[in-house]
Amino acid sequence: MIVTDARVRRAVKREGVPSCEIEVHTNDAGMPELLAYFGASRDNDYDMIAVVKNDAKTEIDWYDNNMHNAFTNVTDELFDTPTMKTDWGERESFKEQVLSFPGIRAEIGRLMDWS
Structure with missing residues (x-):
């Protein structure tokens, strides 16, 4: 999977952990748009x-309501091997593709005040 675009959406708490939500576009027809935290x-x-897939259609779910089941955590699906172990090479490659987009690291640092 190749990341074709990425942009920081907002600072959020994911399961109580301060994080930054990034909208990611890929060349994968099955998962063209993801949210990475x-x-x-x-x-x-x-x-x-985490990496999350949004199955909601924007024509119907215009509110971007992440409190329903349209948002599915696909982290394991994307990065686990057939033997149920994490493929750290694939995971790190995806992570670095996202973080290497212009301004992503700086924007995360600004929103989260980690710099």
């Missing part, structure tokens, strides 16, 4: 907390 890490960079 990043939080602080011990190495002064950012950890990818």
